[in-house]
Amino acid sequence: MIAATAIIAVSDQPENIEESTVSNNSIVEVVKPSVWQAPDESLMPATEKELILYGKELIKNTSFYLGPKGTVASMSNGMNCQNCHLDAGAKAWGNNYSAVASTYPKFRERSGAEEDIPKRVNDCFERSLNGKALPVDGKEMQAIVSYINFLGTNVQKGDKPEGSGITEVAFLDRAADPEKGKLVYQNKCVSCHMADGAGMANADKTGYTYPPLWGKHSYNDGAGLYRLSRFAGYVKSNMPLGVNYENPQLTDEEAWDVAAYVNSQERPKKDIKKDWPNIAGKPIDHPFGPYHDGFSEDEHKYGPFKPIKAKREELKKEKSKKLKA
Numbered sequence: 001m002i003a004a005t006a007i008i009a010v011s012d013q014p015e016n017i018e019e020s021t022v023s024n025n026s027i028v029e030v031v032k033p034s035v036w037q038a039p040d041e042s043l044m045p046a047t048e049k050e051l052i053l054y055g056k057e058l059i060k061n062t063s064f065y066l067g068p069k070g071t072v073a074s075m076s077n078g079m080n081c082q083n084c085h086l087d088a089g090a091k092a093w094g095n096n097y098s099a100v101a102s103t104y105p106k107f108r109e110r111s112g113a114e115e116d117i118p119k120r121v122n123d124c125f126e127r128s129l130n131g132k133a134l135p136v137d138g139k140e141m142q143a144i145v146s147y148i149n150f151l152g153t154n155v156q157k158g159d160k161p162e163g164s165g166i167t168e169v170a171f172l173d174r175a176a177d178p179e180k181g182k183l184v185y186q187n188k189c190v191s192c193h194m195a196d197g198a199g200m201a202n203a204d205k206t207g208y209t210y211p212p213l214w215g216k217h218s219y220n221d222g223a224g225l226y227r228l229s230r231f232a233g234y235v236k237s238n239m240p241l242g243v244n245y246e247n248p249q250l251t252d253e254e255a256w257d258v259a260a261y262v263n264s265q266e267r268p269k270k271d272i273k274k275d276w277p278n279i280a281g282k283p284i285d286h287p288f289g290p291y292h293d294g295f296s297e298d299e300h301k302y303g304p305f306k307p308i309k310a311k312r313e314e315l316k317k318e319k320s321k322k323l324k325a
């Protein structure tokens, strides 16, 4: 019999340690907070099942329905939502949708407004898929929203499960280097995404077998992946194809450098003049000024990010002092 068992919950953030009582002669079990898994299809309400499954299909094969030769409409660049939200938005640290139903509607600094799920979905249509917004009252948007809500079935309002979203890769002490990234690309990415970054179309040209990473059919410069931290975090836990957060292949340096290389290539431009109305709310790695912290666009694009982060913390402190005075 086990007399006493200490259970230690571990996570990346030490402040998340919930319990760590260790007594003499105890067996220490290390229990990681359980990583989110998509709910089983059997939990789909019968009345909504068809709509939810259509939503899933639209996430997986977006281009077939809504791409350049789409059967429903022609309004996006040929990519699929799933290209960046892996396993139809169900993969741990694969940019999944586990925390969408639980955290939206929410205020977002990029738009300076409260966004609901359809608005957020359309952000990706207009940026990541360099296309047009989907009508919010149409069947396709309803289906996508139903599916995303279904994925959040077991998540409490306000919660972000372990494994949601994208891996945060530690900042380097130097700027990310496109030259070094080019070598990473040639060694580990070129076989699928091709030397010109254009990927490879599928046989009937309705979408991609290997999606493009730059060029006119790729995401535009207003998209999330255009920020180096998002790209580095996505590839660290998901690329080359087949890896996951438990067996990454790229070092942190390789992830940042390949992000720098890919995001220094040509891609479609988006008019983002209205983004980030509060410039103090811009992410550290948003590559377009103006900024309130005195660093240049180049520094915000490639880093090093530690000095920018330090400066921003200083500015925040000064501001709260002034407010108190």
Ligand code: HEC
Residues within 6 Å of the ligand: 059, 062, 079, 080, 081, 082, 083, 084, 085, 095, 096, 097, 099, 100, 120, 121, 124, 125, 128, 129, 144, 165, 166, 219, 223, 224, 225, 230
């Ligand atoms: C080129 C890559 C890419 C494609 C394609 C893409 N997205 Fe995204 N999406 C992102 C990134 C990056 C984020 C932001 C993740 C972050 O900041 O942690 C995001 C965020 C989201 C979010 C918010 C997630 C959250 O937890 O707040 C939703 C919802 C979403 N995307 C839906 C879609 C839908 C629907 C499609 C297809 C129409 C799509 N995306 C296509 C890259 C992409």
Ligand code: HEC
Residues within 6 Å of the ligand: 080, 082, 083, 084, 086, 087, 184, 185, 188, 189, 190, 191, 192, 193, 209, 210, 211, 212, 213, 219, 225, 234, 235, 239, 240, 241, 250, 258
């Ligand atoms: C074995 C083929 C393969 C290799 C090698 C590979 N990828 Fe991918 N990559 C894919 C496929 C396939 C997808 C889309 C996955 C899906 O739709 O399920 C993808 C998606 C992506 C995406 C998001 C979609 C887009 O087009 O913007 C990025 C970013 C990406 N890969 C970067 C990389 C990087 C960087 C490397 C090298 C470190 C790499 N990949 C290596 C096959 C590959």
